[in-house]
Amino acid sequence: MEAHDIAVAETVNASKKLGREDALGMARQAKRLIAAKGKKVTAVDVTAKTPDDDELAALMLGPTGNMRSPTVRVGQTLLVGYNDQVFADELG
Template identity: 55%
Template sequence: MDANGIEPAENVPASKKLGKADAARMAREASKVIVAKGKKVTEFKPGGKASADLVAAMLGPTGNLRAPTARAGKLLLVGYNEDAYSNALL
């Protein structure tokens, strides 16, 4: 993000654990959620609702929100995939 001049408005330290309730709240606030797990990228359009499948996809094996997580307007990016970030943010 630095290489493209994108500056985050807020940084949340990894020591702050965000769990299932936080993921559900963030999903409800988004119009589109893109979840990346390695090379697999899944797109959700929650429409104000946080389905169990969406929330489960947003959480890692420890039950915490996958990192990194970025919000750009009503778009929420969870996990990292270079192509997904490039397409969404540039």
């Protein structure tokens, strides 16, 4: 994978715990949500399907109730969790 210059607009320290309301707010601002848990990747078109809060929270929160990391916003897409292929596809 080639190194690319990516402009970082905002960085939030991992010690700042982001919970359910933070996650739902981020999801509602996105058009697409791609959540990776291990090898499982779930993509949701937030504008077409209008998922409910519980569905979004299940994709975005870990077992402690905090936002899973990494969480990256790329344009109108929100990436939650890490998957090599997803990051390569979305970040180029």
